[in-house]
Amino acid sequence: xxxxxxxxxxxxxxxxxxxxxxxxxxxxxxxxxxxxxxxxxxxxxxxxxxxxxxxxxxxxxxxxxxxxxxxxxxxxxxxxxxxxxxxxxxxxxxxxxxxxxxxxxxxxxxxxxxxxxxxx
Numbered sequence: 329x330x331x332x333x334x335x336x337x338x339x340x341x342x343x344x345x346x347x348x349x350x351x352x353x354x355x356x357x358x359x360x361x362x363x364x365x366x367x368x369x370x371x372x373x374x375x376x377x378x379x380x381x382x383x384x385x386x387x388x389x390x391x392x393x394x395x396x397x398x399x400x401x402x403x404x405x406x407x408x409x410x411x412x413x414x415x416x417x418x419x420x421x422x423x424x425x426x427x428x429x430x431x432x433x434x435x436x437x438x439x440x441x442x443x444x445x446x447x448x
Contacts, residue, residue: 339378346383353393354447361393364447368394373439374401374410374421381436382420388440392447396422 356364373389373396375382389396399406401419411417414432422433422442433439 336378339380342380342383343378346387350387351391353390356393364393365395367446368396370425372397372399372423374399374406374414374423375419376401379419384436385420385422385439385443388443392443394443394447 371394373382373385375385375398377400386398399409401407401410401417401421407417410419410421413430414421414423414434416434418434420434420436420439422439424431424433424442433442
């Protein structure tokens with residue numbers, strides 16, 4: 329119980345620091361941004377709000393100006409989707425739907441590298 333409260337408190341502190349220290353978003357022409365937004369429609373980030381690794385990914389999304397749908401992995405049906413389709417309850421996890429195929433990308437560093445490669 330104490331560990332859970334400590335983790336939750338630390339998560340809130342990290343979230344506050346994140347909001348106070350965010351970098352500027354990448355600027356693009358309207359056509360380029362529309363293209364990014366269209367590509368991002370095929371992505372969803374399964375995450376926990378106060379998870380430090382999820383915060384890292386959300387910071388990269390903000391910096392790259394990529395509007396990816398956020399799905400709370402603690403609630404139904406997202407929790408079940410992550411377990412049943414992704415294979416494990418681990419966050420962050422980026423669901424990528426491309427060419428009639430779904431890929432579940434785990435690990436914050438891998439997700440950030442994917443975002444930088446496709447939207448950087």
